[in-house]
Amino acid sequence: MSAFSCPLRVRWGEVDAQGVVFNPNYFVYADVAATEFFRAAGVMTGDYPDMGQSYVVDARASFRASARFDDLLDIQVSVPRIGRSSYELRVDILRSGQLLTEVSLTYVRALEGKSEPLSESYRAMLARVVRTD
Secondary structure: OOOEEEEEEOOHHHEOOOOEEOOHHHHHHHHHHHHHHHHHHOOOOOOOHHHHOEEEEEEEEEEOOOOEOOOEEEEEEEEEEEOOOEEEEEEEEEEOOEEEEEEEEEEEEEEOOEEOOOOHHHHHHHHOOEOOO
């Protein structure tokens, strides 16, 4: 299945003195795309309590090349792993098809500090976009 795609243009305030995107901004881009992914999937409503009970517990990035001011980025979100109470989003940040940065976000559903199984409906929503490559 294909990944969800979200366009984003690099703004002036996101670049550093070398004229490239300041590394922490890639996590902001990943968060923006993840939010749009969840919105498109229809889980930004009260119908999926899992969404409001899921927290990022691990965030990693691998940098391959730099984005620059005014670049139009294609940010692709997919779900490579769904566990009992956790899942991973993979966020690929591309420019004209070139992979610039890979971000991995691991979420855990937790209630009062303890992990809780994901609901079947939430798991089904995530499974619709599981990465197959």
